[in-house]
Amino acid sequence: MASGVKPRVKVPKTAAAGDKITIKTLISHKMESGQRKDKEGNIIPRSIINRFTCDFNGENVIDVTLEPAISTNPYLEFEAVVPEAGEFKFTWYDDDGSVYDEAKKIAIG
Amino acid sequence: MEMTRRNAIAMGAGALLVAGLPIRVSAAAEDLIAAFTGGAEVGAGDISLTAPEIAENGNTVPIEVASEMASEILVLAMGNPTPSVATFKFGKLAASRSASTRIRLAGTQDVVAIAKLEDGTFVQASSTVKVTIGGCGG
Numbered sequence: 001m002a003s004g005v006k007p008r009v010k011v012p013k014t015a016a017a018g019d020k021i022t023i024k025t026l027i028s029h030k031m032e033s034g035q036r037k038d039k040e041g042n043i044i045p046r047s048i049i050n051r052f053t054c055d056f057n058g059e060n061v062i063d064v065t066l067e068p069a070i071s072t073n074p075y076l077e078f079e080a081v082v083p084e085a086g087e088f089k090f091t092w093y094d095d096d097g098s099v100y101d102e103a104k105k106i107a108i109g
Numbered sequence: 110m111e112m113t114r115r116n117a118i119a120m121g122a123g124a125l126l127v128a129g130l131p132i133r134v135s136a137a138a139e140d141l142i143a144a145f146t147g148g149a150e151v152g153a154g155d156i157s158l159t160a161p162e163i164a165e166n167g168n169t170v171p172i173e174v175a176s177e178m179a180s181e182i183l184v185l186a187m188g189n190p191t192p193s194v195a196t197f198k199f200g201k202l203a204a205s206r207s208a209s210t211r212i213r214l215a216g217t218q219d220v221v222a223i224a225k226l227e228d229g230t231f232v233q234a235s236s237t238v239k240v241t242i243g244g245c246g247g
Contacts, residue, residue, distance in 0.1 A: 020204035033213065035190055060200025062208065069186050069194040071169040071211040071244075078197075079204035 005029050007102040009090055014109040015082045026075045027092050033068035051093040057086040138185055138192040145183045146231045154232040158222040167214040167244030175207035179224035188218030213244035
């Protein structure tokens with residue numbers, strides 16, 4: 001598991017039903033591309049987050065496939081519809097098999 | 110048309126422009142596009158790709174893709190060692206078919222976004238980004 005991985009998500013606390021909201025996510029991860037070399041000239045093996053998904057009450061919002069060309073600390077911003085109160089679930093999948101989760105509740109109001 | 114020196118230069122420059130663009134697109138990128146579209150024609154239309162004209166640091170270049178009718182958007186950096194950047198698949202609850210992120214660019218190059226629309230057709234947009242310092246650690 002890559003060290004120091006910390007997901008951060010920004011979701012409004014409340015929204016009107018059927019409203020569009022903007023979600024911003026960031027996860028601290030070095031996203032080693034597999035292109036770089038260390039001092040001895042050996043290639044540093046690739047270690048990235050390769051997939052990100054966001055679901056709301058079991059319905060998919062976005063599913064992103066990330067490649068090594070995504071910057072360190074991958075940042076994603078997108079919009080979602082909130083049909084009812086519920087919970088957003090964010091999942092990041094690491095190359096090494098680790099899965100990082102984050103959940104945010106949103107209320108209608 | 111009379112073959113004057115001026116005409117010859119103009120034609121030469123035109124030919125270079127036409128021929129120069131496809132050469133820069135690597136075979137790997139073409140394969141990726143073919144795999145995404147299944148060989149279908151890629152037109153222009155309802156898609157926008159927002160990227161800076163000049164990026165000082167190729168390690169984090171902010172980009173945004175948007176397309177009203179897209180079900181999937183593929184982003185490619187044509188001049189990177191591995192051209193694929195990301196694929197966005199929009200689910201039922203996506204309010205708009207848009208997303209932004211930050212990408213790495215190895216050098217000055219074209220960034221291309223190809224969207225698969227709901228009716229099964231493909232559209233693309235591209236943007237040239239000048240990179241001052243490349244983002245591949247070389």
